[in-house]
Amino acid sequence: MIEDWRPALVERLLHAVNDAGAWGYRTGSNGSAEPTALAALALATTGNASKRVAGALEWLARLQRDDGAVPISAEAEHPQWPTTLALLAWLRCTPPGAEIRAARIGKALSWVLHARGRKTPPDYAIHDHDSTLVGWSWVARTHSWIEPTAYALLALRAADQADHPRVREGVELILDRALPEGGWNYGNRRVLEHVLRPFPATTGVALAALAGEPREARIDVAIEYLVKELPRIRAPLSLAWGLIGLRAWDARPPEARTWLEACARRLIEQPASPQYDALLLLAGADTCPLIKTPGVQTDD
Amino acid sequence: MTDAHPTPDKTNVGGKFSRRQLLGIGGIFALGWGLAGTAMWWRRHERGRRADVFIGKAAGYDADLVSLVSAGLEELGVTRRQIQGKRVLLKPNLVETALGQAHINTHPALVVAAAEVFRRLDAAEVFVAEGQGHRRDSWLVLDESGMGRALAEAGLKFVDLNHDDVEPVANVGTWTDLEHLYLPKTLRSVDILVSMPKLKTHHWAGVTCAMKNLFGVMPGVVYGWPKNVLHWSGIPNSILDINATVRPTLAIVDGIVGMDGDGPIMGNPKPVGAVIIGTNLTAVDATCVRVMDLNPLGVPYLTQASGRLGPIHERNISQLGESIARLRTRFEVLDLPHLANVRRT
Numbered sequence: 265m266i267e268d269w270r271p272a273l274v275e276r277l278l279h280a281v282n283d284a285g286a287w288g289y290r291t292g293s294n295g296s297a298e299p300t301a302l303a304a305l306a307l308a309t310t311g312n313a314s315k316r317v318a319g320a321l322e323w324l325a326r327l328q329r330d331d332g333a334v335p336i337s338a339e340a341e342h343p344q345w346p347t348t349l350a351l352l353a354w355l356r357c358t359p360p361g362a363e364i365r366a367a368r369i370g371k372a373l374s375w376v377l378h379a380r381g382r383k384t385p386p387d388y389a390i391h392d393h394d395s396t397l398v399g400w401s402w403v404a405r406t407h408s409w410i411e412p413t414a415y416a417l418l419a420l421r422a423a424d425q426a427d428h429p430r431v432r433e434g435v436e437l438i439l440d441r442a443l444p445e446g447g448w449n450y451g452n453r454r455v456l457e458h459v460l461r462p463f464p465a466t467t468g469v470a471l472a473a474l475a476g477e478p479r480e481a482r483i484d485v486a487i488e489y490l491v492k493e494l495p496r497i498r499a500p501l502s503l504a505w506g507l508i509g510l511r512a513w514d515a516r517p518p519e520a521r522t523w524l525e526a527c528a529r530r531l532i533e534q535p536a537s538p539q540y541d542a543l544l545l546l547a548g549a550d551t552c553p554l555i556k557t558p559g560v561q562t563d564d
Numbered sequence: 565m566t567d568a569h570p571t572p573d574k575t576n577v578g579g580k581f582s583r584r585q586l587l588g589i590g591g592i593f594a595l596g597w598g599l600a601g602t603a604m605w606w607r608r609h610e611r612g613r614r615a616d617v618f619i620g621k622a623a624g625y626d627a628d629l630v631s632l633v634s635a636g637l638e639e640l641g642v643t644r645r646q647i648q649g650k651r652v653l654l655k656p657n658l659v660e661t662a663l664g665q666a667h668i669n670t671h672p673a674l675v676v677a678a679a680e681v682f683r684r685l686d687a688a689e690v691f692v693a694e695g696q697g698h699r700r701d702s703w704l705v706l707d708e709s710g711m712g713r714a715l716a717e718a719g720l721k722f723v724d725l726n727h728d729d730v731e732p733v734a735n736v737g738t739w740t741d742l743e744h745l746y747l748p749k750t751l752r753s754v755d756i757l758v759s760m761p762k763l764k765t766h767h768w769a770g771v772t773c774a775m776k777n778l779f780g781v782m783p784g785v786v787y788g789w790p791k792n793v794l795h796w797s798g799i800p801n802s803i804l805d806i807n808a809t810v811r812p813t814l815a816i817v818d819g820i821v822g823m824d825g826d827g828p829i830m831g832n833p834k835p836v837g838a839v840i841i842g843t844n845l846t847a848v849d850a851t852c853v854r855v856m857d858l859n860p861l862g863v864p865y866l867t868q869a870s871g872r873l874g875p876i877h878e879r880n881i882s883q884l885g886e887s888i889a890r891l892r893t894r895f896e897v898l899d900l901p902h903l904a905n906v907r908r909t
Contacts, residue, residue: 289727289785296727296785336785340730340746343786382796402788406796409788411700450698450789456767456898458830461662465701499703539727540703 269528285319287538297346299538301353306542309549332371343403348415356553381408397437409451414473446485464502471509504543610871615847618884629677636841647685650755660698661708667833672714695725726784737808739801763822770906773852774815774845800865824895846874856895862905
C-alpha cells in the first residue's frame with residue numbers, strides 16, 4: 265500500500281526542483297534552504313536520485329556564508345536557522361570522501377555550536393520555564409524555542425556531538441519546556457495565567473531530538489499525547505513530524521501507514537509542496553535519516 | 565557677535581519697559597499663543613485626519629453577512645470602480661487553533677461572505693492568505709478552524725504567507741529600529757489588502773483588531789514562531805511599522821463573537837454581534853475598542869498612531885450604521901499594570 269504513494273511524491277519532488285538544483289516552499293518559488301535540505305534527505309532514502317541529491321547539497325553549499333551559516337534563501341541573508349538542516353543534509357547525504365564535505369560541514373558545525381538563543385531573566389509572573397537555559401533561536405538575538413533547538417540537536421547528534429555541553433543544555437531546555445499534560449507548544453509552557461496547548465509538529469520534532477536520552481515521564485506523556493492526536497490529523501507537517509517523533513521512541517502505531525497514505529493522497533491533489541512532500545517521505549521511509557536509531561543508514 | 569560698547573538699557577532699570585519693547589514682548593506672546601493654539605488644534609484634530617467607520621449588526625454567523633458587508637462598503641463609499649479588476653487579499657486571523665475554540669480565529673463565514681462581495685464587485689481575483697503566528701502547520705490550522713473546508717467550497721485559494729518568497733522593504737514607520745521589513749512577495753502583488761481580524765483583547769497590546777492582525781503578514785521563516793523579532797522590537801512599535809509600511813486598504817472585523825480576558829488565544833468567547841468595517845485601520849481599531857467598552861486612549865499603539873496613521877478620537881471619526889452605544893459590550897481585561905489604562909475609567 266505504501267508503494268502507491270511514495271513514488272508519486274518522489275516524482276513530484278523531482279519535478280519541483282528548480283534549475284539551480286534547489287527547492288522552494290512551493291512549486292515555482294525561489295529555492296529555500298529548509299525544503300532543499302529536506303528534499304535531499306527524503307530523496308536520499310529512495311536510493312535512486314543521487315544526482316538531484318548532490319545538486320541540492322551543492323546548492324546549499326553555495327548558499328553557505330564564510331562563517332558557516334546557511335540563510336533561509338539567497339534573497340534573505342538572515343535569519344540563518346536552516347544551518348542546522350543543511351548540516352544534517354550534508355552529514356547524512358554526502359558520499360564519504362567528497363571533496364567539499366569536510367570544509368562545509370566543519371564551518372556549519374562551528375556556526376551551530378556558536379549560535380545561542382537569548383537568555384532572559386526569570387519572570388515567573390509571565391512564564392514558568394527556565395529562561396536562562398540556552399538553546400537555539402529562529403533569529404539571532406531572540407529567545408530559544410523548541411523547533412530550532414530540536415533541529416540543532418538532530419544535526420549535532422548526526423555529527424556525533426551528543427555529549428557536547430551545548431547538546432546537553434539543549435536537551436535540558438527541551439525537557440524543561442515540556443507541557444505538564446504532555447507535548448510541546450512552540451516553546452512556552454505557561455504565559456501569564458494559562459498553560460499553553462501542545463502542538464503535534466513541535467511535539468514530534470522535540471521527541472525526535474530527544475531520541476537516545478533516558479526515557480522519562482515527560483517523554484511518556486508526550487508520546488501519549490501524539491498517539492491520541494495523530495489519528496485525526498491528516499496535515500502533512502504535523503503528521504510527519506508526529507510520526508517521526510514516535511518512531512524515535514519506537515512508539516509508532518501500526519495504523520501509521522494508513523494515515524500516511526490518506527495524507528499523501530490528500531497532498532497529491534494539491535500543487536507540489538516540497539517541504540511537505542519531503543517530510544511525508546521521511547516519515548514513511550524504512551529508515552529515517554533525521555534520527556539516529558538502530559539500523560539507520562549513515563555514511564559518516 | 566558682542567558689541568564693544570554696549571548701550572546701557574535704561575528702560576530696564578526698575579523693571580520698566582519702553583513702548584517698543586512692550587510691543588515686541590506682546591508680539592512674541594501673541595505668536596507663541598497662536599502657535600500653541602494651532603498645535604492644540606492640530607493635535608485635537610489629529611493633524612486633520614478624519615475617517616468613516618461602519619458598524620453592522622449580525623446576530624450570528626448564519627446571518628446574511630454578504631448583505632451586511634456589501635452595505636458597509638456602500639456606506640463607506642467603496643465603489644465597484646475601485647474594486648473592479650483588482651486583486652484582493654483577505655487576511656483573516658488564524659493565529660492558533662484548538663478544537664472547540666472557534667472564538668480564537670476569524671470565522672470562515674465572514675471571510676467567505678467578504679470574498680463574495682468583492683467577487684460581485686468584479687474583483688479580478690480574491691484569495692485568502694495568512695502567516696499564522698503560533699502554529700506553523702497551515703494545513704492543520706485550516707482543518708481545525710473549518711476555514712479550509714469553507715474556502716474549498718467557495719473556490720477560494722489560500723496562500724501561506726509564512727513560507728512565501730520574501731523581499732526587503734524599507735521600514736516606513738521607523739517606530740522600531742528595524743531598517744527593513746521582509747514582506748511576502750504575494751503581499752506586494754495585490755491591489756487591495758483587507759485585514760479581517762477577530763475582535764479580541766490582547767494580554768500584551770491591550771487589544772488585537774485590524775492593525776495587530778497584520779503581524780500575520782510577516783513571514784515566519786524570517787521572523788520565527790511566534791514572530792520573535794517583532795516581540796523583541798516592541799509589539800506596539802511593530803504594529804505601527806507594519807501598518808505604515810504595508811498600508812492596508814480596508815478592515816472587516818469579526819466582532820460577532822469576540823474574545824475577552826486572556827486574549828489572543830486563551831480568552832473567553834464574547835458575543836457582541838458586530839461587524840466593523842472601515843478604510844482607515846486606526847479609526848477602525850479605535851471604534852472596536854469603544855465597542856469593547858474599553859479606552860482607546862489607553863492603548864499605546866493607538867495613541868502613537870493618532871494623527872500619524874489615522875484618527876482615534878470620536879470627534880474625528882464618523883460612525884455609520886449602528887451606533888457604538890447600541891452594541892457596546894464590556895470586555896474583561898486581565899488585571900495587569902500595563903493594561904490598567906485600557907480599561908475605561
